[in-house]
Amino acid sequence: MSGLTSDMRDFYGVYPITGKVLNVRKASPAQINRNKFIQDLKKILKLELQKEYTDISSLRYGRVILMTDQDDDGTRMSGLLINLFSFLWPSLLKLPSSFLIDFVTPLTKITHETKEAKTFSSLREFKEWKEKDKAHATEWSVKFYKGLGSSTVEEGILYFNQIDIHVREFVWEGDADGEAINIAFGGDLEKRKEWIQNYNQVDSLPGPRGNKITYKEFVNNELVLFTIANLQKSIPTILPLLTSFPA
Structure with missing residues (x-):
């Protein structure tokens, strides 16, 4: 990452994600076990499946910073990563000190x-x-800014030098956080439909991002925007097919 100086690389590790992140809630154990990204993640962080973590002392890194584009697709990527950790290593998300952090760059x-x-x-x-x-x-x-690649090297260095104002901690408050993630990525279509319908579209533009947000707030106020936008993109591709058939 061009925004990291040589000194910063002593504290930050970087793993670029290519392709889609697996929705582990809908995947089989075999799919999870042979997924390259998950296997790499286990090696990099020294993670163990089915381990209950009470602290981060056994890990190679103390936190994971999510760096995605500040758009609907970036929100979806963050959501999939949150979903992955909440399903495979839920105890990490429940630690008092936030394990997952969102890196917020200018839009x-x-x-x-x-x-x-x-x-x-x-x-x-x-x-x-x-x-x-x-x-x-x-x-x-x-x-x-269309994405992370839109920032210059100088801007990237500035972001990391002022990292405290560019990060937002994800906070686990209780079972409602896990339920929200499960609704967004699980297989219950009725609950997912209700989740979308209950969204307050009057307040459709996300506001200033504070330095903390619960997982439930992220799902209900930000991730839902991707889902709605994705549905809106899909509808125009369906209507022409319907109108092509004779009455």
Whole structure:
């Protein structure tokens, strides 16, 4: 990762994920055992299946930072990783010190004619600023980050140097967190349907991301947006097929 200096690499390990992350709740034991990503994860972190963890002393790394694009697909990837840990190593997520952390990079950056710059981690933040400062909005240039690759090396180094303001801890508060993850990735279609229908679409744009979020909040306020967006993408591909048949 270009944002890491040589000194930082003494503390951070990097594993790039290629391809899809397995939905372990719908996978067989054989599929889990032969999945390359899961096997690599076990080796890198020194994880053991079916082990109840009360601390992280036996692990090679103390935490896992999820770095995904700040869009619906990135949210889906984070969700699948959370699902994987909650299914295979649930005790790690229940530790007092958050084991999983979300790395939040800017979604939008604005630069003034005077070179002053501001960043926003959500569309709502950006739209609120734009509405509030309508009279001077044209004085700013806008850059939308399409993904992690959109950030420059200099920006990447800055993110890690200011890591405290770019990370968000996932917090396990109780059984409701596990239930939310299970509904999103499990096989109960009726509960999944109810989960989508209960989403408050009036508040459809995620707001500023704080430094902590429960797993339930992530599932119900952010992951659900991917599911809705995915459904909306699928519907237009179905309608042309229906209209092609004679009445």
